[in-house]
Amino acid sequence: MFKHLACSAISVAAAMVCAAVPDAASASNLSDGTVTIGVLTDMSSIFSDIGGKGSVVAAQMAVDDFGGKVLGAPVKVISADHQNKTDVAATVARDWFDNQHVDMVEDMLPSSVALAVSNVAKEKHRIAIASGAGTTKLSNEACSPYTIQYSYDTYALTTSLVKAMARAGDNSWYFLTVDYALGASLEKDSVAALNAAGGKVAGESKHPMNASDLSSYLLQAQASHAKVIGLANAGADTVNAIKTAREFGITAPGKQKIAGLQMFISDVHSLGLQSAQGMMLTTPFYWDRDDESRAWSQRFYAKTGRMPTFVQAGVYSSTLHYLKAVQASGTDASDAVLAQMRKTPVNDFFAKNGTIRSDGLMVHDMYIAEVKSPQQSKKPWDYYTIKQTIPAQEAFAPLSASHCALVAAK
Numbered sequence: 001m002f003k004h005l006a007c008s009a010i011s012v013a014a015a016m017v018c019a020a021v022p023d024a025a026s027a028s029n030l031s032d033g034t035v036t037i038g039v040l041t042d043m044s045s046i047f048s049d050i051g052g053k054g055s056v057v058a059a060q061m062a063v064d065d066f067g068g069k070v071l072g073a074p075v076k077v078i079s080a081d082h083q084n085k086t087d088v089a090a091t092v093a094r095d096w097f098d099n100q101h102v103d104m105v106e107d108m109l110p111s112s113v114a115l116a117v118s119n120v121a122k123e124k125h126r127i128a129i130a131s132g133a134g135t136t137k138l139s140n141e142a143c144s145p146y147t148i149q150y151s152y153d154t155y156a157l158t159t160s161l162v163k164a165m166a167r168a169g170d171n172s173w174y175f176l177t178v179d180y181a182l183g184a185s186l187e188k189d190s191v192a193a194l195n196a197a198g199g200k201v202a203g204e205s206k207h208p209m210n211a212s213d214l215s216s217y218l219l220q221a222q223a224s225h226a227k228v229i230g231l232a233n234a235g236a237d238t239v240n241a242i243k244t245a246r247e248f249g250i251t252a253p254g255k256q257k258i259a260g261l262q263m264f265i266s267d268v269h270s271l272g273l274q275s276a277q278g279m280m281l282t283t284p285f286y287w288d289r290d291d292e293s294r295a296w297s298q299r300f301y302a303k304t305g306r307m308p309t310f311v312q313a314g315v316y317s318s319t320l321h322y323l324k325a326v327q328a329s330g331t332d333a334s335d336a337v338l339a340q341m342r343k344t345p346v347n348d349f350f351a352k353n354g355t356i357r358s359d360g361l362m363v364h365d366m367y368i369a370e371v372k373s374p375q376q377s378k379k380p381w382d383y384y385t386i387k388q389t390i391p392a393q394e395a396f397a398p399l400s401a402s403h404c405a406l407v408a409a410k
Helices: 024-029 052-066 086-099 111-124 154-167 181-196 215-223 236-247 265-271 291-304 310-329 334-343 405-409
Strands: 002-008 017-022 035-041 073-081 104-107 127-130 147-149 172-178 200-207 228-232 257-260 280-283 366-371 384-390
Touching: 035 052, 035 086, 035 310, 052 073, 052 104, 052 291, 052 310, 073 086, 086 111, 104 310, 111 127, 111 147, 111 181, 127 310, 127 334, 154 181, 154 257, 154 280, 154 366, 154 384, 172 181, 172 215, 181 200, 181 228, 200 215, 215 228, 215 236, 228 236, 236 257, 236 265, 280 384, 291 310, 310 334
Parallel strands: 035 073, 035 104, 104 127, 127 147, 172 200, 172 228, 228 257
Antiparallel strands: 002 017, 280 366, 366 384
16 A cells, blocks of 8 residues: 655656655565666767767656655666677676666667667566667567667658658658668658658668768769758768768758758757758657756756757656556566556656557657757757647557567457
8 A cells, every 4th residue: 555655846847756655565576676777878979969978867867856766665777888889788788687687778779779689678578668769670570578669760750751841842862871770760761751752762872880971972962963862870970961061062052952860959059050050850859849848958958068869858758657657566577567658648748648559669749840040049959940740640650550570469
């Protein structure tokens, strides 16, 4: 029976997070008397601004806002840098599960890392929440009953944006694609949307992750005379491609357009509005969207000196959703917790009425945004104008189109 309610006040502007605290004896329902969350992310390379230390801060904020305990037991956050190597990521995850009693792994960007860690989590029957990975494989052919794809996928980032641009006349595209799982997924989903809108692919080229020089690839894109150069990459690769295109005059008025198929607010910050202005993008979260998102983001800013990316906001949201499920189910046993997470809607500053489907994908509204000009921006990090809300049922591929075996077995 619940004895009392412990409520953690987070700020005057933010809502209270309240967690029911049961008898101390209920801590015996936990596997080792502690709930441990591992944030596995890029701490030192091209994706560190997207996740990195900010993701660790976000996870700890969720734990603190929950009260620091669940079922009477302490909640601990640990972290590691996977160095963008799948073997390192899998080794860390295996050690965490076997030796450090980690109950849930968070973040897991980029997609190649998420796929590797998802396999280990499935083997160990532990929970993996991919807040940072976009490949649609995670909720399709590589789906797992122990993996949740939380913040976005490449279908949701690309489909509505590509169709809208193509129908407006930007209907021939050249794709500059990073050569790993994310790039392949971004390009595949974009091409499908382009074809559906009656557009055409003028060409494509693949580049290695963290490429030092993208000049030759961009010159090929320029020579294609495509109306749009679609950047199917992320992080520093996206930033470098846009900077190089500007330097070469590829995107001068009346010439080719650049479409960042996976753009983060950290990318826009690195580029500056002078270079990024006018770009269209899709995002699941923007810090300045409403009072609730602003209140949480200002708290995050106070701790990090930066506004959150949608990956970092997703880490907070999914960590809190996880802790609420542990509390409600009375155990940290993975199957029980996952069942509770799936049946409970996500309602917070990140998503309203978000739902976790049987394929592991959390579906929620997405937003098409335009990057402001320097003249339009009125305050620090005032970078986006939200142009359109894409309802969840339109933003994500329908469950009927999933190739996940969990869907077929249901």
